[in-house]
Amino acid sequence: MGEMDAAEFDDVVDDWFIESLKTYKDLHVYQLEHPTRVIEWTSGKTVCVAGYRSAKNELLELLLPLKLLAEENKGLCAERDFKVVHGGFAEGPVHCLRHIPGTRCAVTNDGRSSGLQVWDLGGDDSDVIRRTASVAGRSASGRGSRIAAGLSSDPRVLHGAESSDVLLTDLTSGQSVYKLKSDAADPLSSLQFVSDSVFLACCCSGNIYTVDTRASDAPRPSPPPATGGGDGVLWCADASPSSAGGAGRVARLSSSGEAVLSDLRDLGGAVSRARLDVLIDHHNWDDVKVSWAPALDDCIAASGFSGTVQIYDTSAWAAEPAAARPLFEHRGHVVSSQRADSLPVLVTSHVWHPERPRTLLSAAADGSVHVWDWVDQSAAAC
Amino acid sequence: MPEIKVTPLGAGQDVGRSCILVSIGGKNIMLDCGMHMGYNDDRRFPDFSYITQNGRLTEFLDCVIISHFHLDHCGALPYMSEMVGYDGPIYMTHPTKAICPILLEDFRKITVDKKGETNFFTSQMIKDCMKKVIPLNLHQTVQVDDELEIKAYYAGHVLGAAMVHIKVGSESVVYTGDYNMTPDRHLGAAWIDKCRPDILISESTYATTIRDSKRCRERDFLKKVHETIERGGKVLIPVFALGRAQELCILLETFWERMNLKAPIYFSTGLTEKANHYYKLFITWTNQKIRKTFVQRNMFEFKHIKAFDRSYADNPGPMVVFATPGMLHAGQSLQIFKKWAGNEKNMVIMPGYCVQGTIGHKILNGQRKLEMEGRATLDVKLQVEYMSFSAHADAKGIMQLIRMAEPRNMLLVHGEAAKMEFLKGKIEQEFNINCYMPANGETETVTTNPSVPVDISLNLLKREMALGGPLPDTKKPRTMHGTLIMKENSLRLVSPEQALKELGLNEHQLRFTCRVQLQDPHSDSDTLHRIYTHLKSVLKGYTIQHLPDSTVMVESIVIKLSSSAEDPNTKVLLLSWSYQVIDLSYSQLLLNIRKKLTCSR
Numbered sequence: 001m002g003e004m005d006a007a008e009f010d011d012v013v014d015d016w017f018i019e020s021l022k023t024y025k026d027l028h029v030y031q032l033e034h035p036t037r038v039i040e041w042t043s044g045k046t047v048c049v050a051g052y053r054s055a056k057n058e059l060l061e062l063l064l065p066l067k068l069l070a071e072e073n074k075g076l077c078a079e080r081d082f083k084v085v086h087g088g089f090a091e092g093p094v095h096c097l098r099h100i101p102g103t104r105c106a107v108t109n110d111g112r113s114s115g116l117q118v119w120d121l122g123g124d125d126s127d128v129i130r131r132t133a134s135v136a137g138r139s140a141s142g143r144g145s146r147i148a149a150g151l152s153s154d155p156r157v158l159h160g161a162e163s164s165d166v167l168l169t170d171l172t173s174g175q176s177v178y179k180l181k182s183d184a185a186d187p188l189s190s191l192q193f194v195s196d197s198v199f200l201a202c203c204c205s206g207n208i209y210t211v212d213t214r215a216s217d218a219p220r221p222s223p224p225p226a227t228g229g230g231d232g233v234l235w236c237a238d239a240s241p242s243s244a245g246g247a248g249r250v251a252r253l254s255s256s257g258e259a260v261l262s263d264l265r266d267l268g269g270a271v272s273r274a275r276l277d278v279l280i281d282h283h284n285w286d287d288v289k290v291s292w293a294p295a296l297d298d299c300i301a302a303s304g305f306s307g308t309v310q311i312y313d314t315s316a317w318a319a320e321p322a323a324a325r326p327l328f329e330h331r332g333h334v335v336s337s338q339r340a341d342s343l344p345v346l347v348t349s350h351v352w353h354p355e356r357p358r359t360l361l362s363a364a365a366d367g368s369v370h371v372w373d374w375v376d377q378s379a380a381a382c
Numbered sequence: 383m384p385e386i387k388v389t390p391l392g393a394g395q396d397v398g399r400s401c402i403l404v405s406i407g408g409k410n411i412m413l414d415c416g417m418h419m420g421y422n423d424d425r426r427f428p429d430f431s432y433i434t435q436n437g438r439l440t441e442f443l444d445c446v447i448i449s450h451f452h453l454d455h456c457g458a459l460p461y462m463s464e465m466v467g468y469d470g471p472i473y474m475t476h477p478t479k480a481i482c483p484i485l486l487e488d489f490r491k492i493t494v495d496k497k498g499e500t501n502f503f504t505s506q507m508i509k510d511c512m513k514k515v516i517p518l519n520l521h522q523t524v525q526v527d528d529e530l531e532i533k534a535y536y537a538g539h540v541l542g543a544a545m546v547h548i549k550v551g552s553e554s555v556v557y558t559g560d561y562n563m564t565p566d567r568h569l570g571a572a573w574i575d576k577c578r579p580d581i582l583i584s585e586s587t588y589a590t591t592i593r594d595s596k597r598c599r600e601r602d603f604l605k606k607v608h609e610t611i612e613r614g615g616k617v618l619i620p621v622f623a624l625g626r627a628q629e630l631c632i633l634l635e636t637f638w639e640r641m642n643l644k645a646p647i648y649f650s651t652g653l654t655e656k657a658n659h660y661y662k663l664f665i666t667w668t669n670q671k672i673r674k675t676f677v678q679r680n681m682f683e684f685k686h687i688k689a690f691d692r693s694y695a696d697n698p699g700p701m702v703v704f705a706t707p708g709m710l711h712a713g714q715s716l717q718i719f720k721k722w723a724g725n726e727k728n729m730v731i732m733p734g735y736c737v738q739g740t741i742g743h744k745i746l747n748g749q750r751k752l753e754m755e756g757r758a759t760l761d762v763k764l765q766v767e768y769m770s771f772s773a774h775a776d777a778k779g780i781m782q783l784i785r786m787a788e789p790r791n792m793l794l795v796h797g798e799a800a801k802m803e804f805l806k807g808k809i810e811q812e813f814n815i816n817c818y819m820p821a822n823g824e825t826e827t828v829t830t831n832p833s834v835p836v837d838i839s840l841n842l843l844k845r846e847m848a849l850g851g852p853l854p855d856t857k858k859p860r861t862m863h864g865t866l867i868m869k870e871n872s873l874r875l876v877s878p879e880q881a882l883k884e885l886g887l888n889e890h891q892l893r894f895t896c897r898v899q900l901q902d903p904h905s906d907s908d909t910l911h912r913i914y915t916h917l918k919s920v921l922k923g924y925t926i927q928h929l930p931d932s933t934v935m936v937e938s939i940v941i942k943l944s945s946s947a948e949d950p951n952t953k954v955l956l957l958s959w960s961y962q963v964i965d966l967s968y969s970q971l972l973l974n975i976r977k978k979l980t981c982s983r
Contacts, residue, residue: 014636017600017601018637018640018641020601021605021608027598028594028595029594029597029598030592030595031592031595031778032592032778033781056811058808065594075606075765075766075767075768076747078768078769078770079770080593080598080599081591081592081594081776082591082592082594083590083591084591084592084777084804085590086804087804087805087808088804089807089808125800126800126801126803127800127801127802127803127804128803128807129804336595
């Protein structure tokens with residue numbers, strides 16, 4: 001970069017940064033050595049990230065900066081950095097990483113085979129993350145497996161690449177305790193437990209299987225409600241935790257930017273829909289993600305279409321799809337991208353903080369990881 | 383075995399002061415001499431008993447090197463040199479030499495005058511200590527003595543901070559001190575060439591953090607200042623010296639311009655006097671790549687920042703003031719603080735570490751009621767913000783530095799080995815080098831593999847090559863013979879004849895003889911002939927000759943026969959050989975001949 005470019009670059013950052021004084025309560029920007037596609041909470045204060053290069057990669061467990069977490073006397077805390085509390089090495093890329101709640105155990109998949117690697121994240125006496133076991137998958141499709149952590153007290157992991165090979169494996173015994181009966185080999189976009197024994201297998205086709213592991217008959221998939229998008233549209237989905245007074249909801253997001261909200265008990269129907277304000281590029285499907293805010297009613301976050309993360313307030317959505325404007329858009333990755341070429345940087349992952357209503361973490365393909373607490377500038381409380 | 387020993391002084395897991403001893407090539411060097419800011423008693427000083435139980439350190443140390451002016455790196459220097467006793471050279475860069483004594487004096491005043499401590503160094507001791515300082519320039523090799531040389535490299539971090547390269551013979555060590563790998567607004571990034579030291583010594587604290595960006599820190603600063611100004615409050619920023627203060631000024635100036643803000647910003651007079659002096663130092667030091675705007679800008683030609691007058695502190699309305707000293711322990715910044723502390727709309731932003739005993743330290747620890755002189759109490763109602771702007775490397779930075787310097791071994795100090803296994807593994811795997819982590823007070827011995835360069839004379843080389851056999855191969859060393867001459871700092875390998883000639887010595891020839899007695903009725907010449915034929919048949923592959931002067935020669939071993947005068951049947955064989963280089967084959971041959979001769983009749 002010549003002198004002129006450096007100055008221009010600074011100007012762009014300056015404008016956005018100055019705007020950020022009003023639009024963010026907290027903002028932290030980090031640069032990892034290698035980009036991650038996974039951000040997974042391993043406790044209220046720590047997250048795990050991991051690289052996805054083709055050969056050796058690092059897994060890192062990071063402690064969030066004390067300044068962010070401090071409730072009282074925040075001003076007296078100067079500590080703004082991530083602390084690497086545990087680290088380990090993976091032999092291949094890490095495309096999916098799940099923490100098993102109540103344990104120091106994490107499970108990963110490399111995105112090119114169905115098997116899983118099981119890791120011990122380490123305790124106080126050592127800072128090394130060690131691989132302890134492997135779990136075989138059923139699929140020979142060459143697709144990576146999706147993973148979900150079981151919600152029961154026994155450490156269990158749900159995994160599969162397609163709807164025909166979903167397994168629930170007990171980590172203590174290594175045995176599979178449930179197999180999803182399905183003949184359709186529908187590629188999966190995600191797996192998620194909604195209760196101790198009920199999980200959703202969300203397919204890229206938009207079909208969602210609601211599976212009760214106690215039932216004996218094969219579950220039937222619910223297709224997505226008809227939308228304007230044509231063939232070749234891919235879907236991802238996320239289920240919200242059950243709110244007081246009602247069952248949870250499921251948000252589906254298509255590669256054409258359509259969002260559909262359904263009631264968990266009626267996944268074939270749509271409660272409301274919208275067309276999101278995103279750039280459509282069918283080449284970048286892998287990292288598209290939609291997630292419900294755990295502590296903010298009716299809000300969802302969407303990322304992966306571009307270098308931004310968008311927050312939408314779905315309470316205003318209606319049954320008929322209309323163009324929706326985001327409540328907030330995090331443009332940090334685009335603005336501070338350090339790429340030499342002018343290709344846009346894609347956001348690879350985002351997560352909400354489990355308790356703080358407006359705090360998120362996001363990662364992008366240039367290795368950046370941001371932690372941000374945005375300000376709701378709209379008149380209506382959210 | 384050639385080895386380098388590194389000992390971080392201190393005890394247990396203590397982090398908080400730097401003082402590292404290195405023994406290399408027979409030289410002892412002390413790297414930094416910091417004070418531990420958390421202790422009030424002797425534990426704040428490094429424990430020099432490792433060097434010697436009592437008495438002065440002068441004869442045990444070849445030199446002391448200080449990396450930069452922060453107190454946890456130089457705070458114990460006057461104690462070490464004047465109270466424990468050291469008269470040898472102390473090396474540091476020019477800016478460090480200029481700024482160190484000021485910080486030390488401030489520190490001394492606070493500790494002795496304010497806290498009433500004894501067993502501390504005096505002002506005179508600081509002066510006497512600084513007289514022993516020899517200043518360093520960047521990239522300039524300094525001969526400490528005939529064998530020890532040092533060189534300073536740019537470290538970033540603060541004005542004058544250096545990384546230091548230490549060399550004795552063909553062994554070397556690089557100590558990083560504190561450094562950063564991303565450029566700041568007024569400091570560049572650390573830089574070192576591919577010097578391939580035997581050991582690179584660095585702090586482990588960096589290696590396990592990932593730094594938040596500089597712009598986010600600045601954002602937080604601007605946000606806090608702006609919020610305070612918007613509500614009509616006043617912002618006090620106590621600063622020490624040039625560098626950080628100027629950086630924050632430029633930041634505010636740009637922000638004020640962009641946002642079209644009207645509130646006044648002031649720069650206190652005490653600061654401007656000091657700043658001019660440092661500014662000159664700064665210019666000569668920073669011949670690194672620094673932003674043009676910063677260096678070219680005249681110190682005080684800001685549009686929005688004016689010189690402060692103390693009457694302004696009572697003016698109503700919002701304002702921002704930069705004032706010295708940095709820890710609120712005296713002077714103008716303390717005066718202003720006292721006036722503004724009672725109003726909760728106001729704010730004080732502490733941009734750095736504050737020593738124990740200062741107001742700064744107390745308010746950063748959450749104290750909201752302060753005891754002032756005359757037993758008056760001050761209620762602290764204003765907002766207190768602690769912001770760290772110091773530039774440090776992080777996990778990525780340490781890998782970058784290792785890539786730059788290409789050390790043969792890595793050594794990290796001030797970390798717990800159990801908590802650093804991942805990092806150790808990472809460094810070892812990525813660079814294929816050993817990573818050591820000695821605990822404080824422990825000595826790590828690193829074996830080095832110094833290459834010793836030797837010049838070989840062309841004649842000798844040609845001769846050895848002419849002896850035939852395979853060409854020299856690094857995987858199959860071949861024994862060769864020569865004389866090694868070590869003169870001054872050079873090593874030469876020459877032929878023995880040339881060595882004798884150069885040294886003016888005569889060569890002596892040694893000849894060995896041994897007697898073998900045997901009984902044989904034949905005549906002398908017959909017996910000799912029989913010996914000849916016998917040897918020829920059993921010692922195949924050797925040159926055996928029966929010469930006309932009645933000797934038998936096996937290679938170059940001469941065999942003569944004579945008989946005893948009294949008894950003609952008692953034959954005496956004399957085996958004689960000259961002192962060749964003891965070649966295995968010759969001694970085998972000798973043994974063989976003797977055996978055969980005594981065996982066969």
